[in-house]
Amino acid sequence: MTSALEQAIRRTGLWLYQLLEEESPSVFRKDYWLGKVLDWCMRDESFKIQMFRFVDVFPNLSRPESVARHFQEYFGRADAPLPAALQWSIRLLPPGSFAAKLAVNSIAGNLTEMATHFLAGASPEGALPVLRGLRSDGLAFTVAHLGEAVVSEAEALEYQARYLDLLDVLHRVQAHWPTILGQPEGPDWGHSPRVNVSIKTTAMYSQMSPLAFDRSIAVAKERLLLIFRRAMETGAFVSLDMEQYSLKNVTLALYRSLMEEPAIRDYPHTGIVIQAYLRDSEQDLNAVLHWAKRHRKRFTIRLVKGAYWDSELIWAGQNNWRIPVYTNKLQTDANFERLARIILEHHEWVQLACASHNIRSIACVMETASSLRVPDHRVEYQILYGMGEPVRNALRKAGLPLRIYTPIGEMIQGMAYLVRRLLENTANESFLRKSFAEGLPKEELLRNPAEDLRKAEMQEADDERSEIHDEAGICPPAEAQSAAPAEKAFENEPAWDWSHAANRESFKDALTRVRSRLPLRVHPVIGGRRIKTGSSFTSSNPNNVHEIVGEVFAGGVADARRAVEAASAAFPLWRDTPPNDRAEILFKAAAAARKLRHDLAALQVFEVGKNWSEADADVCEAIDFLEYYGREMIRLGAYRPMGKAPGESSRLFYEPRGVAVVIAPWNFPLAISMGMVSAAIVAGNTVVYKPASQSPVVGSMLVRIFDEARLPAGVLNFLPGPGGEIGDALVTHPDVALIAFTGSRDVGLRINELAARAAEGSRGVKNVIAEMGGKNAIIVDADADLDEAIPQILHSAFGYQGQKCSACSRLIVLEENYERLVTRLKAAAESLRLGPTEDPASFMGAVIDASAKEKVLHYIEIGKEEGQILLERHFGDAAGHYVPLAIFADIHPEHRLAQEEIFGPVLAVMKVRDIEEALRVANGTPYALTGGLFSRSPATIERVSREFRVGNLYINRGCTGAIVGRHPFGGFKFSGVGSKAGGPDYLQQFMVPRNVAENTMRRGFAPMETPKSGRAGKHRH
């Protein structure tokens, strides 16, 4: 940037500051309640969190005592920065008392006022006085219906209808509005439609997702077309807002696709948003401009910094993805200026709407536009309703074309928006906060962000260089910088981010590639040799039984014995292999699995009917187990000195048990198999692995992965075949020391029983680790956020057709919320897309096989006798094992539907009076695997955490999808014996602890040093 331009920007900035005239935005004025609250928030971070959480839950609380109770729970701490009278009423008044209700009324009044500060009204008619008022002040507007959480198609269509209505209402009255710098009744500033609306695209289709990319565009486009056409008829302007990063590419593609429609392609009054806080934004902007030139389009780009900064950091962190936003505010500010310049340079095609409250950013746009001689009608300025009134007044006085983004909607819908505004106003980096609440000098706030960034980066580079010098005197050699796998801390394998076209395309290619190779031939592998056996079976695609995925040679009883012999023979050498070397094999296996990642997931789509995301998640989990257990073994491989007695060395260390039999399920055919097999192997056992009969092809991939990792022959033996026959032979074999099983309760109990009997010739008690079933419940509290709860409940109950041991099969709802929840849940379940899971838009497909289908259908009949069928969605054709998605209401705790594991897409809904009863029902089954709670009451969360006795309890999220290392997984009661998979105690079960104590005293002399911990495998005891 030239220094002349920079000087002009500062001059203009100072001039705008003068026009502010010492005003302060009302959000920071302490004579207003909102101003006081925000002041407390800015001074006390933990109060801020509680306040925003309270604001979030408040509109959902229908009873005054609930408001009082929540207020007490959120602000009951002694040092909360609240006025003394309020403090007193919170802590001393019973929530149901008259005085508490009075206090509640005052809080409710204040909160409602706070919401109205940012919302112009609940409906278009209700907002008309505000809109008229804006226009009387010479301000244009864009109206946005709030509608962030659309969980069903009914809600999406309602949202669409609201926009059609909004356009009609505004069209009807626009002729009576005051003119803004144009002809009477003519467009604003002589060129811009008076009616201008902004739309959230996610509200147009309830199933919008980056994975269902094409379908999301097709459905949303159809609905938007109607709105765009109505806008054309009435001469209105329509802009698409930009939301979270995961849907950014969908939104951009949707806009382009819409604008290529012949009916609207030449309409110039439309717009899209570019978010400058995104690292991709320049690339996206250039792509949009290229498209504009190619198609000779004219439209508006609203340039913003971005409203989801905090959320993007959290989402990226949770998924272990690259953070999509800049993390230094200077980068965002500098990028905003860079992108503004690019847009202005292309003013022939695009108009710029500069949406910012930051005087520096605005001044920069003004001066850049002037230096590029951009005509006035190609730039406008926008700010948010209720934010930065002094900025608004200054821009108006400066004569700039100014538009106010004006949201309308009910309080409940408005909460997410409101919390974002509160966050924005109180954020440390906010220009408004720095300028008006902290009073930073103008000169500082007007500095060039690109220049400051350059200086900061130079300083950082200097600091780094001097640190390296201080530590070592020289730069470290390159090889020292790339640590070996074992030295790196464990990190979860990130799932594919489907918002990137490359990931979707390569998975589509993998499906084609894998399909072209089907059916695959699978052999048992014993002692490193692939064998042919006398019998065989096939494995087929549950969504289309005519598609054969594998032709499999089945092992028999004699093969089972041979496999145990091979494993026994390989044991001594493997047992004595140092733990670190065994761990190294797991790290190599993880690398091999990573290379095969798409193919491994594609195989699962075909063999077990997972959808794309579920299949990919399974492969990630398998990789996680390898990486996690490898590191765990390194940790446990060191022997531990015990006690401090002089003259004695006492060490505890672990040794493998011997031959382990692994009997795996089909529902997580790679992940659970890999978890059990890799734990056994890395602990030093040798393994006979029997995959489920429904997933032998995926099972065979374990052998391939370990072959690539160069696992010695005989350590892993692979034996597909009929469960009953070879399963029993393996479990009862005298040379088997350990059985790791995951599957149904009946088979698990049988294995326990068989293993407990000492077979002739056996040399010990067999150890059994069994993960069995669940009858998992989610409790929905009266104050739950249903926008969050409903999608999560659907995912937990019907994700992978409900065929997860962690799946939610009981929904326990407090009566206060019951009707609302059930109505929305039903509509949301009706909106799910059902069909073959090979289609990326499918949420749910066929169940695994004919007997699973029969069982589910049988339980649906039972449910019809026991309760009321709320929803029964049939789909699919005779070629697949399709069962209806079913939801039952009026189920009682003692009903079979509430007690027995179904393992299919059947959900039983139960109504309860209060949390007490909810807990009684939730705990009232023979299982204790997973559970869930949706609540915004800290006291309820605390109580349920303690009293809902399950192995894995999830709060305010779904109850499936445990992640290795983050959610050690497993239950008790009839849900399993043994410790949690993917947790720090798991490997110990595969080993025996030993202790060696040595008297080190010789003739009255003993080394005094306490022995340090060492490597167990390298010491022969």
Ligand SMILES: Cc1cc2nc3c(=O)[nH]c(=O)nc-3n(C[C@H](O)[C@H](O)[C@H](O)COP(=O)(O)OP(=O)(O)OC[C@H]3O[C@@H](n4cnc5c(N)ncnc54)[C@H](O)[C@@H]3O)c2cc1C
């Ligand atoms: C009319 C209008 C419409 C809008 N529409 C949308 C929309 O459709 N989608 C959308 O996402 N946003 C939208 N916004 C933007 C958003 O809501 C905020 O108003 C805007 O980001 C605040 O920027 P500012 O320039 O006013 O304030 P500033 O205080 O200068 O900037 C604050 C912004 O900087 C960014 N930031 C904060 N901390 C950091 C950090 N540490 N590192 C990097 N960046 C940081 C964030 O984006 C934050 O919002 C819109 C804004 C307006 C005015």
